[in-house]
Amino acid sequence: xxxxxxxxxxxxxxxxxxxxxxxxxxxxxxxxxxxxxxxxxxxxxxxxxxxxxxxxxxxxxxxxxxxxxxxxxxxxxxxxxxxxxxxxxxxxxxxxxxxxxxxxxxxxxxxx
Amino acid sequence: xxxxxxxxxxxxxxxxxxxxxxxxxxxxxxxxxxxxxxxxxxxxxxxxxxxxxxxxxxxxxxxxxxxxxxxxxxxxxxxxxxxxxxxxxxxxxxxxxxxxxxxxxxxxxxxxx
Numbered sequence: 001x002x003x004x005x006x007x008x009x010x011x012x013x014x015x016x017x018x019x020x021x022x023x024x025x026x027x028x029x030x031x032x033x034x035x036x037x038x039x040x041x042x043x044x045x046x047x048x049x050x051x052x053x054x055x056x057x058x059x060x061x062x063x064x065x066x067x068x069x070x071x072x073x074x075x076x077x078x079x080x081x082x083x084x085x086x087x088x089x090x091x092x093x094x095x096x097x098x099x100x101x102x103x104x105x106x107x108x109x110x111x112x
Numbered sequence: 113x114x115x116x117x118x119x120x121x122x123x124x125x126x127x128x129x130x131x132x133x134x135x136x137x138x139x140x141x142x143x144x145x146x147x148x149x150x151x152x153x154x155x156x157x158x159x160x161x162x163x164x165x166x167x168x169x170x171x172x173x174x175x176x177x178x179x180x181x182x183x184x185x186x187x188x189x190x191x192x193x194x195x196x197x198x199x200x201x202x203x204x205x206x207x208x209x210x211x212x213x214x215x216x217x218x219x220x221x222x223x224x225x
Contacts, residue, residue, distance in 0.1 A: 004155070031211060043202065043215035056212045090155055097211060098163065100146060103155035 001026055004093050004104035012110045018079040021107045025072050025093030031055075032074040033101060034066060037088040046089075049074055078109075086111045114139045116205050118216035125193045126224050133188040133219045135203030144206035145186045146213065147177055149199045156202065162186060173197070193223045 005024045013019050025032050033056075034046040045058040049068035066076040072093075078085055088108050092101035115138045125131045137143055144163055148156040160171025167179045177188045186203060203216040 006155075033211065033213075035213075035215075042217050043204075043213075045212045045214070048211055056210045058212070092156075094211060098144060098206070100158045100161050101211070101213065102158060103148070105153075105155045 004091055004102055006089075006091050006104040006107050008107060009105065010108045010110075012112065013081050014112050015081055015083060017081050018077060019081060019109060020075055020077045021089055021091075021109070023074045023076075023091030023093075023104060025074070025091075026095075026102055029093035029095050029102075030072050031094040031097075032068055032072065033092045033094070034074070034076050035090045035092065036060075037090060037106070038086070043090075046076065081111045083111050085109065114205050114207050114214050116203050116214055116216040118201075118203055118219045120219050121217075122220045122222065124222045124224065127195050128192050131190050131193040131197070131221065131223070133201050133203075133221060135186045135188065135216060137184050137186060137203075137205050139205055141208065143179075143184075143186075145177075145179065146204040146206070147171065147175070147186075147188050148202045148204060148215075150202065150218075151199050159188070159201075193221075195223050195225055197221060198223045 007022045031050045033048040037043045048056040052068045063079045068074045088106045090106045092103045094101045117136045146161045147159040162179045170176045200218050202218050204213040
């Protein structure tokens with residue numbers, strides 16, 4: 001089985017722009033979660049989607065949003081980018097509730 | 113509120129020696145605990161989990177973890193370290209009845225030849 005894939009792997013944007021990141025879960029996995037990883041704040045939960053519905057949300061401003069499609073693929077969007085949004089964004093998928101999450105390689109976002 | 117602590121930023125060990133990476137947790141109910149490893153420029157790889165049952169959990173690549181309820185700890189161990197084990201290790205706890213994970217700050221493991 002193919003693992004979790006994320007595109008693009010690297011992205012450079014400037015302040016004020018917006019960005020969309022994509023995640024394709026492992027085949028058959030219906031839950032997708034997003035995490036932000038930075039040197040200062042570590043790994044922080046953004047949100048989780050299941051069957052196209054947001055099931056949980058972390059403590060991030062409204063500039064961060066996401067969605068999930070009927071094929072379980074997910075996207076997250078960050079609008080009005082700030083320098084502090086520079087991070088590795090990780091997507092994870094899960095086969096069922098309370099199981100382990102499998103992570104993709106991440107998208108490295110740099111905001112200039 | 114759930115939380116996870118990894119008290120050591122870095123652990124150094126010689127190849128062939130046993131290794132321990134420490135993790136303590138705080139949860140309001142039954143703990144669901146996980147260990148992940150991250151290699152440079154890669155995502156997180158699942159190592160093992162504790163949901164219920166035996167306190168000694170065996171995982172991938174020869175790693176195991178010991179769940180200790182009285183000490184609220186879930187330390188990661190390996191009997192004989194390899195240079196290739198050098199990486200960043202994260203302990204995580206599941207929040208309440210969700211699938212949201214709270215991660216520790218990570219411990220960098222350096223195994224010297």
